[in-house]
Amino acid sequence: MKFRYAMVCSSNQNRSMEAHCLLKKQGFDVSSYGTGTHVKLPGPSLREPNVYEFGTPYKHMFDDLRRKDPELYKRNGILPMLKRNLSVKLAPQRWQDNAADGYFDIVFTFEEKVFDMVLEDLHNRDQVLLKSVLVINLEVKDNHEEAAVGARLALDLCEQIEAVESWEDSVDDILICFENKHRRKLLYSISFY
């Protein structure tokens, strides 16, 4: 695996973690992040989301929600999701605070808003390394089923990218091919570290 990958969604819970989990299983060098200010999980009502800070361990959230209303959170899939997450890594991480994690070659986002935020953040960093990074947005609806589909698509795309010598030369071909194959629209940009 010659590239480093990052999976980014807003809360680093569902979509990015699904992809992280899958890619990790496939042996990719992968990390995952969220771009939101907080980690938000559904609560008993729209008005009462469960809000955590980035860095709060998944285990903690899991215990917290299980204590609050195990039935509800089991039914809406939150507890299973957290359980999956805590098997992948310790806690949700925020993209904007990941400077210490080194540079990535490929960044996947799953929502255009997140895509924009990642790009904005990358542009705001000091681009001194001149190390190019490919940011791809694959629009995935934020629910469990779609996240699973999205993760498989991301894996497929990662495998395509991994297969070429350097993505800089063939990114267009890869993406067009992917779009035709899966009928999914992709958005990408190139930024630098």
Place this chain on the structure above:
Amino acid sequence: MVGIMNPVSREKLASLSNSVKFAIDLGPKLELCRQLKRDLLEEDAAALSEFLSHIFDLYSDPSGPVRKLATEIIGEIGVKHLEFVPEIAPFLITVLEDATPAVARQSISCSIDLFRHTLEKIAIQGLHSSELDSDLESSWSWMLKLKEKIYSIAFQPGSGGVKLVALKFVEAVILLYTPNPNGSSEPPPNEGTPIEFNISWLRGRHPFLNVGDLSIEASQRLVLLLDQLRFPTVKSLTTSMIVVLINSLSAIAKKRPAYYGRILPVLLSLDPPSFVIKGVHVYGANNALKNALLSCLQCSHPSAAPWRDRLLGALKEMEAGGLAEIALNQVHKVNGSVEDEKDHSSVIKEEKPMTKACDAAGNNVGRKRSGTEDSCDLAETSDVSGKRVRSTPSVSEESTKELNRNTSMSQGDISSAQSTTRKVDVDTGPVQQLVAMFGALVAQGEKAVGSLGILISSISADLLAEVVIANMRNLPPTHSHTDADDELLEDMCIIGSNTQAKYPSSFLVDVVSLSSTFPPIAALLNSQQSVPNEIVIQKTEVDEEVDVMAGLNSTVAYAGMAHEAENALLPGMEKIDVPTPSDIPDVSNLESGIPGLDSSFHNDGLSDAQAASSLVSTDLEDASQEQGTSFGGKSPLHVLPSISIERSEELSPKAAVNDSSGVVSSTATSVVSSHSFVLPKMSAPVVNLSDDQKDDVQKLAYIRIIEAYKQIAVAGGSQVRSSLLAYLGVELPSELDLQKLLREHILSDYINHEGHELTLRVLYRLFGEAEEESDFFSCTTAASAYETFLLAVAETLRDTFPPSDKSLSKLLGEAPCLPKSVLNLLECLCSPGISEKAEDSQSGDRVTQGLSTVWSLILLRPPIRDVCLKIALQSAVHHLEEVRMKAIRLVANKLYPLPSISQQIEDFAREMLLSAVNIDAAEITDAEGLIIESHKDSELERPSHEHQSMSSTGKDISAVSHQSETYQSGSSPSVPEAQRCMSLYFALCTKKHSLFGQIFIVYSSASKAVKQAIHRHIPILVRTMGLSSDLLEIISDPPSGSENLLMQVLQTLTEGTVPSAELIFTIKKLFDSKLKDVEILVPVLPFLPGDEVLLLFPYLVNLPLDKFQAALTRLLQGSSQSGPVLSPAEVLIAIHGIDPERDGIPLKKVTDACNACFEQRHIFTQQILAKVLNQLVEQIPLPLLFMRTVLQAIGAFPGLVGFIMEILSRLVSKQIWKYPKLWVGFLKCALLTKPQSFSVLLQLPPPQLENALNRTAALKAPLVAHASQENIRTSLPRSVLAVLGLSPESQSSSQVQTSQAHTGDTNNSEKDAVAEISKESSGAS
């Protein structure tokens, strides 16, 4: 620094580099390289100079990653030790040509670092001295060469990954070569400070670098970059290239606003659709362009200003959907030019839910926090609901433009004001500017009223609040007179009714400060204004709770409240001067209460406030009672007394609030009255409510609406109205409660309240929300709200309506989707007992209801067809027969005919069937042998059930042992259990006869109970099915082991009807070919022709006795149409016609058959027997059993004796003695029938008579006595008499005669007799 390298580390490095060189595998090699890099970077320059060549050598490595790493190492060495640049730069130039793009890219990456450092060093050195050392100079010249080389890559035609980085390099150089307006223009005092290099440090006093030249070069390069994006060059670029170019250019534009005017025209003229050639990935470029333009738009530099309109235009064109966002940006831009936009927006982001609609204009209590206010505000505001929700002044675009003019117009004022305000407050520059602007406008008097109104309405609430607070510092320590205030107020009120709140800033300040801390004080202050008193500067966290109190203040408080509402939006309040009247006796008390506000305002603060206000009211005549009462009344209720009564507002909840709470209304009126007293023209107050209060108000309003709906149902227009109700119920924020209310309303009278329609509307709304492309938690929440609602309604419908009601079915049929819980409900309905115990008498009807619902769902909702089908199928194997039969009826009659699901139903039924039989479907289909095996096995086991496990283990056949295991494992289902599993399949068989075959297959291996269950079903089943070709086919080739089943089927088929010719033919054929068991023919016996039956007769006789009897009955009864097949006589004759030897039938069977006939005396009567005997006696040879039958006949019917005598005498004439067996019988008969038989005996020839008498001694004496009678004796020949010993001749002579005669006889009949005897003896034995 040590000049000489440590020998140890040198050795270590050398060996390391060698091992790198000779490492074979890539992985370890790279690891070694990294190790080498770490070590090398710790070395000093002198050491490295020795070693550099070694590293250059590394570059000759064939593998790309190693070369890349080597380049990286060299680059880092270069950055650390710039003196090596003259060596490293040429190296990097060569690397640029590397065949591996990644390596070449690495070279560029290194180059930019090196270039930056070199430039920095050279610049700083030049600043401090006028001479540069030559090393540095040569380094620089090398760097320039390197730069040119990279330039050439960047601008050469074609594309590739290297070019991307090269372009980025160009960008970096441009940025380095041009002054950074935001950076410090002074070089750092000492060299070590890490500060971003800025070319403007040089200021033209560098001996070597000319700022002007550099900037010319930068600008030339920029032109080159821009040219790339110009038509037609752009057509030859790949998307990635375009993206990088756009990003680079926008970065340059942002960082060096001086270039705005050059870069933007190019970006703006870039039309992504036009450069789509050869399927280039257009979205990427499009998006990059959009983002670039947006980021340019955000730039606050003055030179960017002229471009805004064009940028906006371009962005609008690019995506119409983002219009709102753009308009938003525009507004921010306008604000941003005066204030610090960053701060502003960050505040707003933090306070998102509250800031929402809190524009200076709105302040409508009924607004929602969720961001879709379509009801009250202007069109733009509703558009804001897009990505980011921000506070926006609700002004039309025109007014924004106008404002734009205004602001620019007043710019002069601001700048002039700045000089004064800056002294006072350095932090809040923009706020001070605004303050000054307000001041200037107010100073203009009525002329500026319009502008002032627009200005107020266009700046956001929190900013306005900030302005007011800031202005407080300008207040004179002693408060002005009320008169002055009034004047000012009047002044403000002229502004007009269309704008919202008008605030004379100086006047408002104290009100704000007071009301925000403690409303009663404000009231106090109002009456005691003239008392000057400066006290504490207090820092107060103004939380929303403050609002509760705010509404109380009479008169002046109005304006204050509005402000205060806005203050609440600020994350933290500024410091406020709180003037407190000193002559109030309880000041100390009040003061002590105030600090409590921070944390627990409600508890401490409120009680304190109450105490204070009561004290105040006694002290002061002016402080009206209203105040006290309204306050007192309010606090227990917790309801906000103040109302936002914007007259023009359409959806003001005023009425609702008024009506719902009497206290509130009274407060409101009191407020209003006092208001009108002092300020006749003041517009209504605007009060912010806390979330809880909003919920309360909304809930009350909603309850009221619902109640109203109950009454106006007659009014018509229900369509629209129920839509509205549903919408409100879902859309209002405290959705859970309201939905409950709505649900209660719906369910309280489902039919009259149009419950169905209303429910559907609610569901569709919720569903839409859940499906909406929104964030994770909101759609999950909506989904669960949806589920709760639907489930609650469904449950109530189930529980309250009679089972015959169709509402539930209709609801489920039309709901947008059915979540799992609802399906569970349905399942419980269809299969009672799954989760709850079966209900009373209604449960049956409920099942019907559930099933019919499932049926309609299957028809109406293809997507959940499978799930519903599963429910129906589960119900079809329910343990309660009643439930099961209902479900089976549904499945078999209604669902099975549907082609799309019939296969599924069939599979399920088969599976259940097989499960009953305890054999896997797989086994039965793929291993025919197994069936036979298991059949054997079960046959074996059948007699001794206890030993089955032993016997099967003994056989040691894996399949069999497997089967016995399943037997043992306790399944061996009971009959009801087997029926439970199989009923469905049987029902399907009636629909599709070919399925019946499976039952035959299964039957052979089935357990006893299962067989029993099958047998129970068969009559009904077969009768329903009738005879079809499928059935015939099955019958024609039944699997072995299924004979019993076949028998039953045949019996059923022939019962009461005439079997068709085909059936008879099939059975006969089966009998002839495969199945030799005559039993199968029994059912059709009555319908066979007599002669055929006779042919079969031996087989029939060979049956077990009971079966023979059954067959016999059938034969004799015959069918109703054609009468008996055989007469009893024919039957008996047929039996006698059987030759045990020839037919291979044990004699015993034949005798048994005879006995069976004799048992039925009512059929086999005396006459019939006589007739039979008459015929039999004529047969030659005589039937073997003839004499036996004769004996039986006598036993059965003694009246036959005379007839028998005739027979006997005929036998004598037939020389019965020649048949030894019959002869014995004859004698027995004679003995039995004495004395009648004497005359027959006497007809025997003497030798035979003698033989007879010898054999049966008992006969002799009576016969002699009989013969001695005179009349008889005379008629007897002498020889006979001699035998009898009645003749006078000697005994001996007679003896001789007899023996002679005997011998002669024997000789005469020797031929046939010998054969006969041997045959008989063998047959009889």
